[in-house]
Amino acid sequence: MSATILVVEDEPAIQELISYNLELAGHQTLRAENAEEALEMVHAALPDLVVLDWMLPGMSGIEFARRLRADKRTQTVPVIMLTARADERDKLAGLETGADDYLTKPFSPRELNARVKAVLRRRAPQATDDLVEVSGLTLDPASHRVLGNGTPLALGPTEFRLLHFLMTHAERVYSRTQLLDHVWGDHVFVEERTVDVHIRRLRKALKPTGHHHLVQTVRSAGYRFSVSV
Ligand code: CA
Numbered sequence: 001m002s003a004t005i006l007v008v009e010d011e012p013a014i015q016e017l018i019s020y021n022l023e024l025a026g027h028q029t030l031r032a033e034n035a036e037e038a039l040e041m042v043h044a045a046l047p048d049l050v051v052l053d054w055m056l057p058g059m060s061g062i063e064f065a066r067r068l069r070a071d072k073r074t075q076t077v078p079v080i081m082l083t084a085r086a087d088e089r090d091k092l093a094g095l096e097t098g099a100d101d102y103l104t105k106p107f108s109p110r111e112l113n114a115r116v117k118a119v120l121r122r123r124a125p126q127a128t129d130d131l132v133e134v135s136g137l138t139l140d141p142a143s144h145r146v147l148g149n150g151t152p153l154a155l156g157p158t159e160f161r162l163l164h165f166l167m168t169h170a171e172r173v174y175s176r177t178q179l180l181d182h183v184w185g186d187h188v189f190v191e192e193r194t195v196d197v198h199i200r201r202l203r204k205a206l207k208p209t210g211h212h213h214l215v216q217t218v219r220s221a222g223y224r225f226s227v228s229v
Helices: 012-024 035-044 061-070 088-096 109-123 157-168 176-184 193-209
Strands: 004-008 028-032 049-053 079-083 101-104 132-134 137-140 145-148 151-153 215-218 222-225
Touching: 004 012, 004 035, 012 028, 012 049, 012 109, 028 035, 035 049, 035 061, 049 061, 049 109, 061 079, 061 088, 079 088, 079 109, 088 101, 101 109, 132 157, 137 157, 145 193, 151 193, 157 176, 157 193, 157 222, 176 193, 176 222, 193 215
Parallel strands: 004 028, 004 049, 049 079, 079 101
Antiparallel strands: 132 137, 137 145, 145 151, 215 222
């Protein structure tokens, strides 16, 4: 399982420990020392998940989470909140702000990894290694293979990620900007027509088994993965 995880923590030793353990578990990490820096990073590229310290200098973790939830672009990014206080009211406040889970310091790396895994599974299935199957089309992130009715299909790395995202978010329409955010992790530096290029390649790769029809164009809106016409 490999997700891009933004760690927002002002204490260098804790930030290092958390990041190191997430990397050991196979993830990529981005690090910020405060919420202001984290907002800039999120603006440049959407992470799959944020591990967020509650007590930060300047803008608090709660306020940062609130801002993520208030912006349409970032509102679905999963957040795990960290706090030094085991106060039940804090926990409620954190969850009300939209945190998906909550960990009290000190916690073990194993506990953090388990929570990360559970939240990703629930909120960002494209960042997990779970096998996905739709209508005879199977995608296996662990072996990086795609089978159409049992026949191996050859996909490039970008087409693979694109298909993984679309299959785990079936029946919903995504604009080119949203796909850039979720698949490329970037909506600023890549042109929108890049998406069209890779959609075309993806359809071509799925054609041998007729699964290209699942990747649908929704006029003036974007693309959708759907089993119905
Ligand atoms: Ca802190």
